[in-house]
């Protein structure tokens with residue numbers, strides 16, 4: 238007797254497929270391998286160094302990555318999981334401008350898989366993941382905040398909570414529309430404030446991971462991290478992708 242379709246486990250009818258090439262996936266124990274096949278994974282442009290310095294602080298000493306235990310540093314450590322190129326660039330552009338929210342699942346889960354070991358090594362025990370806030374107007378137009386979506390999947394992969402502790406206190410111009418670094422710096426200075434109902438006490442002596450999609454000059458990230466650090470928090474900055482030098486600034490869409 239043939240069983241009705243509903244009696245079959247859903248996995249048999251809709252076996253999990255690679256998000257990029259649609260190949261049927263084998264059962265994997267690692268969370269991120271539920272969305273991507275090993276072949277596609279091996280072709281992604283991972284950032285070989287994993288960390289980056291903020292381009293905005295090109296002339297300043299980088300944060301100390303060799304510390305055996307976490308210690309507060311004036312400049313937050315910056316992790317960039319991917320290079321902004323190839324399929325990663327497409328996924329981010331789709332997420333940001335093409336309404337493809339589901340792209341955040343693959344990106345966020347890969348960010349978690351890559352960062353898990355690093356957080357342990359740094360003895361960093363975050364109280365939660367803070368998404369980079371989006372301006373009210375841009376949020377309304379887009380319908381969602383792409384950093385929040387990334388933060389959701391990233392935090393889920395690590396068993397952490399998402400804490401939207403900050404908001405934009407004023408509208409800012411798109412960083413990519415500003416030509417000079419000085420303009421970009423001015424644009425985001427004092428642009429962040431604790432979210433309604435949150436006091437600065439909520440930041441004190443706690444550790445957070447600040448999540449954004451793409452990094453260009455890094456001023457937005459620095460301003461946001463600075464707001465948390467000013468209240469005594471330890472901050473690690475994490476972006477999905479960052480570019481590599483001149484090419485990025487000339488052709489990157491960047492955005493916020």
Ligand SMILES: [Zn+2]
Pocket residue numbers: 255256257258259260273274275276277278
């Ligand atoms: Zn694939």
